Amino acid sequence: MDLIQLSSRRDFLKHAAVGAVAASVVAHEAVDAATAPERKHHWGMVIDTQRCVGCEACVIACKLENKTPPGVFYTVVTREPLPGGGNDRPVFMTKPCFHCEEPPCVPVCPVNATYKRPSDGIVVVDYDRCIGCRYCIAACPYGARSFDFGDDYELLPEARDTVSPEYKQYRVRTPEGSPVGNVRKCTFCLHLQDEQGEYDREAGRWPACAKTCPGHAIHFGDLDDPESDVSRLLRERNAVRLKEELGTKPSVYYLL
Amino acid sequence: MTLKRAFWAVGLIGLVPLAIGLYLRITTGHELANYGSIVPWGLWVAQYIYFIGLSAGSFLLSSLVYVFGVKRFEPIGRLAVFTAIVSLLLALFTIWMDIGHLERFWHVFVYPNVTSPMAWMIWLYTTYFVVLLAEFWLLMRRDLVVAKSLPGWRGLAARIAALRARGDSDASLAADMRKVKVLATVGVPLAILFHGGVGALFGVLAARPYWHSGLFPIIFLVSALASGGALLTVASAVFQEGWRAHREMIIDLGKIVLGLLLLDALFQFSEILVGLYGSEPGYVASLQLALAGPYWYVFWIGQVAIGLILPILILATRLGRDPRLVTVACSAVVVGFIGVRLNIVIPGMSVEEIAGLSGAVDDPRYRTDYFPSAFEWLITFGIGGLGLIMFGLGEVFLPLSRHLPARQKPT
Numbered sequence: 001m002d003l004i005q006l007s008s009r010r011d012f013l014k015h016a017a018v019g020a021v022a023a024s025v026v027a028h029e030a031v032d033a034a035t036a037p038e039r040k041h042h043w044g045m046v047i048d049t050q051r052c053v054g055c056e057a058c059v060i061a062c063k064l065e066n067k068t069p070p071g072v073f074y075t076v077v078t079r080e081p082l083p084g085g086g087n088d089r090p091v092f093m094t095k096p097c098f099h100c101e102e103p104p105c106v107p108v109c110p111v112n113a114t115y116k117r118p119s120d121g122i123v124v125v126d127y128d129r130c131i132g133c134r135y136c137i138a139a140c141p142y143g144a145r146s147f148d149f150g151d152d153y154e155l156l157p158e159a160r161d162t163v164s165p166e167y168k169q170y171r172v173r174t175p176e177g178s179p180v181g182n183v184r185k186c187t188f189c190l191h192l193q194d195e196q197g198e199y200d201r202e203a204g205r206w207p208a209c210a211k212t213c214p215g216h217a218i219h220f221g222d223l224d225d226p227e228s229d230v231s232r233l234l235r236e237r238n239a240v241r242l243k244e245e246l247g248t249k250p251s252v253y254y255l256l
Numbered sequence: 257m258t259l260k261r262a263f264w265a266v267g268l269i270g271l272v273p274l275a276i277g278l279y280l281r282i283t284t285g286h287e288l289a290n291y292g293s294i295v296p297w298g299l300w301v302a303q304y305i306y307f308i309g310l311s312a313g314s315f316l317l318s319s320l321v322y323v324f325g326v327k328r329f330e331p332i333g334r335l336a337v338f339t340a341i342v343s344l345l346l347a348l349f350t351i352w353m354d355i356g357h358l359e360r361f362w363h364v365f366v367y368p369n370v371t372s373p374m375a376w377m378i379w380l381y382t383t384y385f386v387v388l389l390a391e392f393w394l395l396m397r398r399d400l401v402v403a404k405s406l407p408g409w410r411g412l413a414a415r416i417a418a419l420r421a422r423g424d425s426d427a428s429l430a431a432d433m434r435k436v437k438v439l440a441t442v443g444v445p446l447a448i449l450f451h452g453g454v455g456a457l458f459g460v461l462a463a464r465p466y467w468h469s470g471l472f473p474i475i476f477l478v479s480a481l482a483s484g485g486a487l488l489t490v491a492s493a494v495f496q497e498g499w500r501a502h503r504e505m506i507i508d509l510g511k512i513v514l515g516l517l518l519l520d521a522l523f524q525f526s527e528i529l530v531g532l533y534g535s536e537p538g539y540v541a542s543l544q545l546a547l548a549g550p551y552w553y554v555f556w557i558g559q560v561a562i563g564l565i566l567p568i569l570i571l572a573t574r575l576g577r578d579p580r581l582v583t584v585a586c587s588a589v590v591v592g593f594i595g596v597r598l599n600i601v602i603p604g605m606s607v608e609e610i611a612g613l614s615g616a617v618d619d620p621r622y623r624t625d626y627f628p629s630a631f632e633w634l635i636t637f638g639i640g641g642l643g644l645i646m647f648g649l650g651e652v653f654l655p656l657s658r659h660l661p662a663r664q665k666p667t
Contacts, residue, residue: 059617070619071620071621071622072621073293073617073619076613076617076622077616078610078612078616079612079616080611093612095613095616104461104462104463107369107371108372108373108374108460109369110364110368110372110375110378111363111364111367111368111369112367112368112369113363113367129360129363130356130357130360131355131356131357131360131361131363132356132360133354133355133356133374134356135374137293137296138605139461139463140609141462142610143294143608143609143610143613146621147286147292147621148356149285149287149289149292151621175285176285180285180356181285181286181356182357183356242610246462246463
């Protein structure tokens with residue numbers, strides 16, 4: 001066999017290999033694009049810090065709705081004293097998951113257990129797949145994720161029988177079964193969506209924190225719908241998102 | 257002799273906490289651990305990167321013998337590969353304890369996510385593990401065939417471990433070594449990639465300024481080499497014939513460790529200088545925790561005094577010509593790097609990502625301060641003891657520092 005033939009065969013193999021890789025990537029993306037459901041909504045929140053009184057009703061409502069155990073919080077209220085103000089008029093901030101458009105928690109998951117729902121942008125966790133490595137907690141710049149250590153509220157006699165409606169899975173809490181040992185996070189109460197993935201504020205099918213807020217500080221809605229409360233507020237008021245510099249594009253805005 | 261006896265004693269005592277820890281881990285899950293949702297990774301993750309660094313480091317040093325043909329280090333070649341296997345097993349065991357669902361470890365193989373550095377790391381070290389085992393078996397093959405004729409349980413063990421291999425000629429040994437060279441050559445980029453991958457796992461997280469540096473994967477590699485080299489030196493001084501038989505080699509290893517240690521110190525210094533000077537709040541807060549926080553001694557005493565200054569004082573001076581002192585210096589490096597690993601993992605997370613996050617709720621899982629619980633220490637010491645026992649078994653069963661003579665008369 002002469003040299004030219006050898007090198008051309010080697011070239012051919014090389015090109016074939018590169019071609020195969022490229023083709024499989026393209027095919028994979030094409031399949032993804034064809035099978036992914038169309039984006040119907042972009043659920044988000046606009047939180048008015050002027051209206052928040054720091055009562056933490058949202059934290060309690062969330063706990064009651066999602067039956068989260070001790071150590072698991074889907075939202076918390078931080079309290080930031082203004083400079084020189086001491087305890088006078090601090091800035092309160094309720095902080096659910098921001099359901100980022102570019103969520104840093106998603107690409108790092110080794111088993112694809114956490115993902116952004118293509119239909120409405122809600123970032124979810126597949127409890128049956130999650131191995132509990134907590135890499136997503138490390139990757140989240142907003143402290144929005146908790147690990148379920150299996151702790152239970154001691155004063156609740158029925159703690160072991162708690163049923164959480166999360167993800168419409170109605171799991172009965174047991175010491176060893178998921179979501180114990182999983183990472184958990186705010187779902188925008190997606191279990192309150194109907195079959196079509198729609199919320200209904202009038203019927204009470206609305207994220208628990210937004211529904212409960214006595215000061216009407218938490219506004220929820222479709223950021224893609226120009227007529228929604230949230231879109232209107234974003235047009236009319238000055239809104240900020242946290243840590244914009246990280247490029248995460250949060251779906252939760254704060255009005256100052 | 258007494259040193260080896262102490263070795264076994266500590267190892268066997270270590271099995272007690274391991275048994276208790278394992279029992280608690282299985283019956284109570286993570287409830288007794290002190291990490292939480294602000295500091296989600298603790299002692300075990302630090303221990304994992306510590307062991308996995310030792311594995312990558314000692315394997316890369318074995319390539320001096322099997323890839324680059326440095327004859328001087330021939331006697332520790334097999335010991336280096338064995339050390340790499342033991343450290344890797346300890347690392348994998350530790351991280352297995354750390355995941356939330358022990359029974360789901362296989363998910364990483366069937367549901368892999370191509371964008372996750374953790375997934376890259378897992379595939380790479382799985383491949384690395386296979387290469388390691390194949391290389392080690394080939395390195396031992398001729399001796400196992402020879403040992404088949406030994407009476408009693410040693411012969412039986414050799415007959416099982418040799419699989420169906422036969423042929424104990426010098427020619428077959430040479431053939432084995434050619435295959436070993438191929439495997440070792442494949443292993444080098446694998447070890448670099450997978451340990452660089454462990455560094456990348458931390459480095460890619462923009463959410464954690466303390467880790468988010470291009471230098472991170474490189475620092476991981478250099479510190480793996482320094483700590484792995486040090487462990488290898490200690491092992492070759494204690495193992496089988498010990499330091500008396502390997503005087504020159506241990507002194508040479510000491511010089512290599514010194515070089516790597518200085519390079520590592522340079523990188524660390526650069527990282528700290530740039531971080532402090534840049535005064536990005538998140539970064540500076542983490543550095544302040546490491547350097548002047550409640551656990552300042554991990555850095556100043558563990559990392560700097562024990563892990564850096566003491567070994568340099570020995571290895572860079574005339575003291576470095578005594579193999580016993582070189583062993584002491586390298587033991588100090590092995591201990592000091594525990595501090596390095598702790599100070600990578602914990603200060604990076606002990607800082608609030610959002611001001612007021614940990615004060616927002618009164619919950620032990622929402623705190624920035626972290627100190628391992630008794631349960632975590634039990635597992636940690638237990639796995640350390642397990643490591644000593646695995647080394648001990650290697651000492652008894654495997655002729656690591658020399659090949660057996662081709663024909664051995666049954667005694």
